[in-house]
Amino acid sequence: MENTKCECGHNNPVGTVLCEHCGKPLDERGDRPDQPLDMRYEGKARRSQTKKASLVDRVWNFFSSVKVAIWLILITLVLSALGTVFPQKQFIPSNRPEVYYAQEYGFWGDLYYKLGLYDVYESPVYIALLASIGISLVICSLDRVLPLYKALKNQQVKKSPVFIARQRVTRTETVSSEEKEALLDRLAEQLSRKYYNIRRDGDSILAEKGRFSRWGPYINHIGLILFLFGVLLRHSIPGWYLDETVFVREGETKKLPGLNYYIENKKASAELYDSEEIPMGSKNGQNVVKKYETQAVLYEKNKDTGELKEVKKGSIIVNHPMKYDDVELFQSDFSTETRAIVLNVRDQKKDRIVDTFKVNLFDPKEEYRLKEGLKVTVLDYFPDFALENKRLENGKKVSIPITKSEYPNRPAFIFKVNAPGLKKPEKSWMISGTNLDDVNKENRFAMELKTLKTVNVSGLMVRVDKSLPIIFLGGIISMIGLVMGFFWHHRRVWVRWEEGTLYIGAHTNKNWFGLRRELEDASKKAEYPLSFSPEQR
Amino acid sequence: MVQLMEYSLFTTFFCYLLSTIAFVTAVTGKGSRVGKEVHTRIWGRRGIVLAMIGVALHVVFIVVRVMIGGHFTSNMFEFIAFLCFTIVASFIVIFFLYRTVTLGAFVMPLSVIMLGYASVFPREVEPLIPALQSYWLHIHVTTVALGEGALAVGFVAGLVYLIRWVGDNRMSRTATWLEVIMAVILMVVGFVLTSFIFGAMDYQASFRHSVEGKAVVQEYHMPAIAGPYEGKTVQADSFLGMKEPLFAIPSWMEGKEAARKLNSVIWSVLSGLLLYTVLRLTIRKRIYEMLYPLVKHLNLETVDEISYRAIAIGYPIFTLGGLVFAMIWAHEAWGRFWGNDPKEIWALVTWLFYSAYLHFRLSKGWHGLKSSWMAVGGFVVILINTIFVNLVIAGLHSYA
Numbered sequence: 001m002e003n004t005k006c007e008c009g010h011n012n013p014v015g016t017v018l019c020e021h022c023g024k025p026l027d028e029r030g031d032r033p034d035q036p037l038d039m040r041y042e043g044k045a046r047r048s049q050t051k052k053a054s055l056v057d058r059v060w061n062f063f064s065s066v067k068v069a070i071w072l073i074l075i076t077l078v079l080s081a082l083g084t085v086f087p088q089k090q091f092i093p094s095n096r097p098e099v100y101y102a103q104e105y106g107f108w109g110d111l112y113y114k115l116g117l118y119d120v121y122e123s124p125v126y127i128a129l130l131a132s133i134g135i136s137l138v139i140c141s142l143d144r145v146l147p148l149y150k151a152l153k154n155q156q157v158k159k160s161p162v163f164i165a166r167q168r169v170t171r172t173e174t175v176s177s178e179e180k181e182a183l184l185d186r187l188a189e190q191l192s193r194k195y196y197n198i199r200r201d202g203d204s205i206l207a208e209k210g211r212f213s214r215w216g217p218y219i220n221h222i223g224l225i226l227f228l229f230g231v232l233l234r235h236s237i238p239g240w241y242l243d244e245t246v247f248v249r250e251g252e253t254k255k256l257p258g259l260n261y262y263i264e265n266k267k268a269s270a271e272l273y274d275s276e277e278i279p280m281g282s283k284n285g286q287n288v289v290k291k292y293e294t295q296a297v298l299y300e301k302n303k304d305t306g307e308l309k310e311v312k313k314g315s316i317i318v319n320h321p322m323k324y325d326d327v328e329l330f331q332s333d334f335s336t337e338t339r340a341i342v343l344n345v346r347d348q349k350k351d352r353i354v355d356t357f358k359v360n361l362f363d364p365k366e367e368y369r370l371k372e373g374l375k376v377t378v379l380d381y382f383p384d385f386a387l388e389n390k391r392l393e394n395g396k397k398v399s400i401p402i403t404k405s406e407y408p409n410r411p412a413f414i415f416k417v418n419a420p421g422l423k424k425p426e427k428s429w430m431i432s433g434t435n436l437d438d439v440n441k442e443n444r445f446a447m448e449l450k451t452l453k454t455v456n457v458s459g460l461m462v463r464v465d466k467s468l469p470i471i472f473l474g475g476i477i478s479m480i481g482l483v484m485g486f487f488w489h490h491r492r493v494w495v496r497w498e499e500g501t502l503y504i505g506a507h508t509n510k511n512w513f514g515l516r517r518e519l520e521d522a523s524k525k526a527e528y529p530l531s532f533s534p535e536q537r
Numbered sequence: 538m539v540q541l542m543e544y545s546l547f548t549t550f551f552c553y554l555l556s557t558i559a560f561v562t563a564v565t566g567k568g569s570r571v572g573k574e575v576h577t578r579i580w581g582r583r584g585i586v587l588a589m590i591g592v593a594l595h596v597v598f599i600v601v602r603v604m605i606g607g608h609f610t611s612n613m614f615e616f617i618a619f620l621c622f623t624i625v626a627s628f629i630v631i632f633f634l635y636r637t638v639t640l641g642a643f644v645m646p647l648s649v650i651m652l653g654y655a656s657v658f659p660r661e662v663e664p665l666i667p668a669l670q671s672y673w674l675h676i677h678v679t680t681v682a683l684g685e686g687a688l689a690v691g692f693v694a695g696l697v698y699l700i701r702w703v704g705d706n707r708m709s710r711t712a713t714w715l716e717v718i719m720a721v722i723l724m725v726v727g728f729v730l731t732s733f734i735f736g737a738m739d740y741q742a743s744f745r746h747s748v749e750g751k752a753v754v755q756e757y758h759m760p761a762i763a764g765p766y767e768g769k770t771v772q773a774d775s776f777l778g779m780k781e782p783l784f785a786i787p788s789w790m791e792g793k794e795a796a797r798k799l800n801s802v803i804w805s806v807l808s809g810l811l812l813y814t815v816l817r818l819t820i821r822k823r824i825y826e827m828l829y830p831l832v833k834h835l836n837l838e839t840v841d842e843i844s845y846r847a848i849a850i851g852y853p854i855f856t857l858g859g860l861v862f863a864m865i866w867a868h869e870a871w872g873r874f875w876g877n878d879p880k881e882i883w884a885l886v887t888w889l890f891y892s893a894y895l896h897f898r899l900s901k902g903w904h905g906l907k908s909s910w911m912a913v914g915g916f917v918v919i920l921i922n923t924i925f926v927n928l929v930i931a932g933l934h935s936y937a
Contacts, residue, residue, distance in 0.1 A: 040900070066900035070893055077889040084879040084926070121877050243873070279661030292667050318667035319870050330872035331667075461872040471874070475861045482853035510849060513635060513842055 008160065018043025021156055023163030036168040039507055042151035046143045064143040069136045076129045083120040086112050090119075134228040141221045152211060157201035159505075164494045167505030169516055171530050175502040183502070186526035187495055193525075194518055196493065205495040214509065216485020223478025230470035242464035249337065249455045253299070253308075256462050261327060262308055266295040268456035270334050292334045293317050294458040298324055316460065326464045333459020338408055340453040341432075345374060345417070346446045356450060361408035374445070377416040377425075385412035385431055417445045491515055504530070538605055545598040546618070546656075552591030553625065553648045559584035560641035564831045581638035588625055588645060595622045606662030610678035611669055613927065617655035619679070620923070621648050623686025627847065631690055635843050642831055643693045650722075653729040657736075673866035680858025681884075685919050687851030688891070694844035695912030697832050701840060702906055704829040711906065712825065718913060719824035723816070724809025728801065731808045735759045742773035744782070744796070755797050762803045765796040798928050841905050844912050845898065852891050859884040883922035890918050 004012040010021035017038060019026055025037060037043075048064035062068060086105055094100040097118050101109035116123050165172055175183060180203065188198045188205050196207035234241040244257040248265040255262050271291040278288055294316045299308035312324045322329040340361055345354045355370035361383060368376040382403040390400050401412065412431040426443045429436045440446060493506045504523075508515045516532040523530040559580050568576020599619070602609045609615050628644040631637075665674075696718070703712045735758055742757040746768035755765055761773065764782025773780050786796045813824075820827050832840075863884060864874035875881060894911045897903035903911070 066896055070896050070901070073889050073893045073896070077886050077893070080882050080889070081886050083877070084882050088877055090877070121882075273664045277664050279663060288664055289667060290664065291670075319671040319673075321869065321872065328872065332872065463872050468868070468874070472865070475864065479853065479857055479861060482856055486849045486853050511842070511846060513839060513846075 015045030015049035044147035164505035213488035220481030227474030234467035556587035621651035684855025691847035692916030695909035727808030728805035
């Protein structure tokens with residue numbers, strides 16, 4: 001057992017660096033008398049230094065180390081940075097990362113994929129790091145704030161001359177016993193004018209101000225813990241977090257995925273800037289979008305009757321989401337979709353239009369009966385037309401028409417046209433954006449595209465995030481802590497007269513320059529000018 | 538109005554330049570007539586007054602720009618110019634706290650470089666895309682820049698510390714690395730200079746190539762050393778007889794402007810090395826040795842404290858702007874407060890870096906040398922985020 005009894009008679013717990021009572025350094029090993037004292041946590045013993053037995057204590061000790069905390073910060077930093085070397089999984093235009101990275105970025109891309117860096121922010125390692133930082137924040141703070149609080153609360157005014165003389169800012173002066181009383185009074189008075197709280201104990205003064213700034217880091221840590229806790233909650237409580245996208249065409253009403261709400265898209269629009277609003281040679285080109293807007297109505301479904309009741313109406317614009325209850329709707333995508341095509345059927349022999357008909361691209365009819373007995377049958381329909389090269393068994397290469405998706409990005413039709421007076425039905429090809437006059441030139445009836453019927457589609461992001469208040473509260477608390485800790489400082493001045501010598505020592509947690517100037521000013525006004533410049537130590 | 542805007546920016550630049558000269562004169566001059574101390578005081582006062590006039594004119598520029606376009610922080614030119622403003626503003630605050638004339642001799646040249654760098658980017662007032670149409674644009678970007686301005690002053694003080702420290706320890710590894718930092722700074726200067734020279738020559742070249750199946754044309758304003766992958770020359774002014782790019786960039790370099798950006802980097806490195814060589818041959822000393830006389834009278838402990846103080850001021854402001862406000866706006870605009878966008882990640886990296894700095898300093902006692910290196914490193918991270926992430930890594934924040 002170490003001897004922790006100080007010369008002043010006070011018994012200190014094991015691990016104490018500076019006597020709790022008089023401030024005299026206790027641990028002589030590793031202490032260099034020529035150096036200022038280590039004032040961290042007032043030299044108090046922390047829990048991590050006093051208990052070292054059970055598993056709990058070992059875990060506690062591990063996470064209470066600032067060294068460990070710094071390592072956690074640095075590893076998180078490096079992993080985060082590495083995650084931006086190539087785009088993350090969520091940003092790549094492919095759902096096969098195992099092929100994509102190797103193909104796009106070669107060897108390094110492949111390595112990137114294999115190391116799991118392509119999805120690093122969702123990886124167990126990263127999440128474990130954030131969790132460890134959270135634990136470290138709790139334990140580091142508790143381990144330090146309690147002893148610090150006790151030490152600052154039970155401060156003694158009378159400190160050992162050794163303690164005072166070994167502060168970073170210190171002066172030792174010879175002052176006779178006749179002068180000392182008046183001088184101590186003047187010093188106390190001047191420091192008090194500088195908003196110090198003054199305590200006197202015989203020939204000793206303790207002047208202190210801005211102690212609350214010492215709690216700044218801990219309040220900041222509480223905010224950060226709350227923030228991380230909020231993030232944890234949103235992923236662990238069912239119903240607290242929802243992230244979906246819904247695409248609604250103009251005039252359509254759609255259910256919000258996972259919710260009992262329906263959204264109707266009354267009107268969707270995109271507005272461009274006028275060309276004179278865009279400077280010449282703008283890198284954005286001449287088509288710059290000014291505004292995306294969806295006029296929407298939100299309905300809630302009655303669970304019993306199944307009726308839709310309007311609950312909110314308004315426009316959704318980028319930066320101005322629609323909010324109702326916990327649900328938020330964001331304008332996140334806008335596109336124009338071709339719904340239908342309107343075709344003219346021209347009799348090329350008589351050179352006149354026989355009839356006009358509309359084909360719904362999402363649901364074409366099998367047969368269209370037109371004027372003068374004309375009958376148009378849809379033989380085949382490719383909404384998203386493409387030609388695929390195929391090699392037949394006999395070695396010949398042929399192109400086969402296929403559709404890449406069910407969306408009418410490039411609709412193509414094969415029609416059969418029959419009319420009274422035709423010897424046999426004609427086949428008519430139509431591929432959007434392609435001139436097929438050559439193919440169809442034998443035909444008497446030609447299909448001509450009259451107009452496209454388009455509809456605007458809004459992509460709306462549907463969000464529920466019930467942990468947001470906690471997360472933002474965490475942010476606010478964290479900011480309060482940072483401001484407290486960095487924009488104020490804790491300053492203390494110890495003065496003691498003993499046997500013809502006046503000891504003045506001062507400590508601050510930051511801004512020593514300001515402290516020195518303040519002391520010089522105070523001593524000058526106390527008619528006892530002293531210099532506290534660093535060279536004077 | 539546009540004229541007024543141009544003039545105010547130009548005079549701002551001029552004031553910063555004159556302020557630099559005044560501060561350098563203050564520290565270097567012997568003041569044989571009036572004595573060293575008086576000389577430093579007089580020229581130091583001239584320097585700070587010029588810096589303040591510059592800041593005032595910079596405010597005029599910002600106000601006029603807002604009156605014309607309604608915003609002032611939406612593209613690279615606007616942001617870097619504003620960052621320059623916040624650096625000088627932070628310096629003025631620090632100057633009145635510590636009265637250090639020497640710091641001015643280092644911060645003001647940085648502001649000159651920054652403003653020069655800003656004006657390399659297109660200066661037209663661009664209309665805002667929907668995602669940027671929010672009052673948060675100003676709140677978020679100005680707070681970020683104010684924080685980064687203070688952190689940049691912390692960087693400069695760290696650099697001053699290193700130069701001062703190396704003067705007493707010439708044979709150290711720190712000396713070598715410090716010289717590397719000096720060379721990198723010269724590369725930035727080189728980039729600004731080459732951009733202006735080729736701009737004045739009105740150099741033009743364009744290359745056609747394809748990005749994701751679409752044919753695009755890249756406009757070059759510097760002779761092409763690196764051309765686009767599988768690019769075809771449309772037109773190229775001759776430079777020293779060179780008409781074709783010397784090599785093409787590999788295919789994995791992303792983005793439609795990747796080749797032009799890499800080309801700029803190559804020019805910066807080459808011109809920076811050229812400047813470095815010329816300087817070394819003229820002064821016959823290392824760069825930091827040239828700078829050492831400016832700082833040799835400084836007290837190391839005070840410089841260390843200034844660096845820390847600037848960072849302590851900048852860190853909360855950066856946290857507020859770069860993380861808290863950023864998250865609030867991201868939630869309003871994109872429906873999520875965090876989306877792993879490269880810019881967001883690098884804001885986090887910056888914040889983690891300075892958090893590590895503070896913990897090293899407060900708990901591990903990293904003062905002085907190590908602390909100064911970290912202040913330098915922090916500014917490098919900031920530059921990566923403001924410049925590299927925008928120009929090289931594509932993301933939601935790629936507004937330049």
